[in-house]
Amino acid sequence: MKAFAASLYGLLSCCFLVAPLQAEQIPWSKRPHVVIHRQGDADCHTFRIPAIAVTNDGTLLAVYDMRYRSRRDLQGHMDIGLSRSTDGGKTWEPPRPIMDMGEFGGLPEDQNGCSDPNLLVDKATGEIIVSAVWTHGRPGTHQWRGSGSQPGVSLDKSTQFVVVRSKDDGKTWSKPENLTKQLKDPKWYLFAPAPGNGITMSDGTLVMPTQGRDHTGLPFSNLMFSKDHGKTWTVSNHARSDTTECAIAELSDGSLMLNMRDNRNRSDKSSSNGRAVAVTGDLGETWKVHSSDHGALPEPVCMASLISHDLKDGRRVLFFSNPKHLSKRRNMTVRVSLDDGKTWSDGIQLDAEGGAYSSLVMVDDQTLGILYESSRADMVFQTIKLSEFGL
Numbered sequence: 001m002k003a004f005a006a007s008l009y010g011l012l013s014c015c016f017l018v019a020p021l022q023a024e025q026i027p028w029s030k031r032p033h034v035v036i037h038r039q040g041d042a043d044c045h046t047f048r049i050p051a052i053a054v055t056n057d058g059t060l061l062a063v064y065d066m067r068y069r070s071r072r073d074l075q076g077h078m079d080i081g082l083s084r085s086t087d088g089g090k091t092w093e094p095p096r097p098i099m100d101m102g103e104f105g106g107l108p109e110d111q112n113g114c115s116d117p118n119l120l121v122d123k124a125t126g127e128i129i130v131s132a133v134w135t136h137g138r139p140g141t142h143q144w145r146g147s148g149s150q151p152g153v154s155l156d157k158s159t160q161f162v163v164v165r166s167k168d169d170g171k172t173w174s175k176p177e178n179l180t181k182q183l184k185d186p187k188w189y190l191f192a193p194a195p196g197n198g199i200t201m202s203d204g205t206l207v208m209p210t211q212g213r214d215h216t217g218l219p220f221s222n223l224m225f226s227k228d229h230g231k232t233w234t235v236s237n238h239a240r241s242d243t244t245e246c247a248i249a250e251l252s253d254g255s256l257m258l259n260m261r262d263n264r265n266r267s268d269k270s271s272s273n274g275r276a277v278a279v280t281g282d283l284g285e286t287w288k289v290h291s292s293d294h295g296a297l298p299e300p301v302c303m304a305s306l307i308s309h310d311l312k313d314g315r316r317v318l319f320f321s322n323p324k325h326l327s328k329r330r331n332m333t334v335r336v337s338l339d340d341g342k343t344w345s346d347g348i349q350l351d352a353e354g355g356a357y358s359s360l361v362m363v364d365d366q367t368l369g370i371l372y373e374s375s376r377a378d379m380v381f382q383t384i385k386l387s388e389f390g391l
Contacts, residue, residue: 025388028349034090036062036083036371036379042095046071047081047378049195049303051119052359052371056126060085060361061170062371063117063130064379066097069110073142074135074159077110080117082130084170088363089381098173099164101134105155111137114162119359120198120208125229128166131193131208134176135159144213144244149190151215153180159190165230183224183235189213191235194221194246196305196359201250205283206230209248209258214241221246221260221276223284236284243276247306251340252316255281257290259297259306259320259341266301269326273298277341292341300327305360305370311391312365320344321358321370329356332372336389345389350382351375 037047046067053061066081080099083092101112117132133143136155141148149159161183165174184191191212198208206226213219220238223246239246243260251257260276275297277290297304297320304322311317318341324333332355335347354375363369367383374380 025348028352031350031382033374033376034092034381035377036092036381037064037095038377042066044068044081044095047095048373049116049357050359050371050373050379051117051130051196052361052369052381053119053121053128053197054361054363055121055128055169056123057169058086058364059169060089060363060369061119061128062092062379062381063098063119064095065115065117066095074113074115074133075111075137075139075141075148076113077108078113078115080114080130080132080164082170082173085381088367089369089383092381098130099132099134099162099176101136101176105136107137111135111139116192116195118193118195118198118208120206120230121200122206122229123200124204126167126169127229128170129163129198129206129230130165130173131161131163131179133159133192134162134178143190143192144219149213151187151189153184153186158184159192161191161193179233183233184212185215185235187215189215189217194244195303195357196245196247197307197361199248199250199307201256202254207248207256207283208233209246210235211244211246214238218242219244219263221258223248223256223258225283234283236280237287239278239280239284239287240276245303247304249306249308249318251279251308253281253340255279256283257306257318257341258287259304261299261301261303262294263301265299271295273326275299275304275322290341292344296341296344297322297335298324298326300325300329302329303357305358307360307362309362309368311386316340317391319360319368321360321372323355324349330354330375332356332358332374334360334368334370334384336391348384348388351380
């Protein structure tokens with residue numbers, strides 16, 4: 001009887017796009033939250049650019065930019081920092097840098113900044129990989145503008161693609177490893193991880209969302225993948241041009257969805273404003289525009305987060321978070337889809353007055369977690385029970 005009911009539900013879902021029955025919402029201002037960092041704490045001016053993941057041991061790892069002197073992007077004095085939680089996000093260890101290039105090459109720390117972390121847990125081995133960009137020298141520049149990063153792979157030409165690794169649940173970390181020569185096409189101006197989280201696919205393939213600037217300087221979004229637990233990587237074809245920060249999730253059929261920040265939305269505030277969305281069934285060799293592309297998920301041009309999760313009844317659900325607004329980084333909202341992103345719920349509002357970059361994680365089978373830039377503090381962590389989405 002249970003098998004029949006499950007099959008009937010699946011049939012109805014296909015035919016009528018059954019949506020989750022979202023319960024009455026708790027007002028955002030009354031939702032419990034945990035502050036990871038306030039401006040000025042820990043001798044650090046600002047924390048930005050969150051990424052969060054859960055290890056095989058159930059530890060939550062939060063990584064971010066530690067911007068010591070100002071909120072400004074690179075170039076500047078900044079490291080990639082880490083906080084760990086072993087109690088589901090109720091309490092967190094003090095922040096500490098795990099990627100710090102120091103005074104490399106005889107230049108001061110404010111000319112050796114690291115930024116924009118991506119966090120990936122290899123579910124097969126338990127190894128944790130954090131990647132980020134490192135700029136050496138070039139004070140007053142930005143890797144996404146002009147000659148802040150240039151064609152070539154050398155330190156004096158290009159912003160670098162750097163990783164650190166942990167094999168002990170995030171307690172200790174390797175020295176920074178520079179992958180720029182392995183990954184970047186020398187004709188490109190930039191190749192970088194997309195901030196947020198990477199994934200381990202059902203078959204064990206590691207996938208990291210990535211971004212860059214092509215040979216003309218135009219931004220693009222794509223991915224890279226590894227079949228040997230991160231020893232070597234293959235960089236995919238571009239999913240879209242004039243897009244940047246992107247998030248990746250595995251769909252119910254094993255294909256991958258790339259959800260992208262789109263520069264076109266700077267001027268498009270009409271009904272066609274929305275995240276660019278593409279799918280691939282061959283690890284980025286070819287891409288197809290998804291039906292939700294532009295219009296389904298409005299944005300003010302900002303980073304967002306996308307993850308997938310398998311429910312106990314076998315359905316795969318997608319969760320998406322961003323500032324749900326056409327022009328301002330406010331109204332941080334988490335939305336859910338039960339049909340591989342074709343349709344989305346209205347969502348649960350977490351911060352009406354703010355919310356910018358965010359990163360989602362499954363704390364456990366029944367609890368979604370989110371780390372995000374909030375109106376209440378630089379970095380806030382909150383949880384949502386799946387029952388609030390009607391799941």
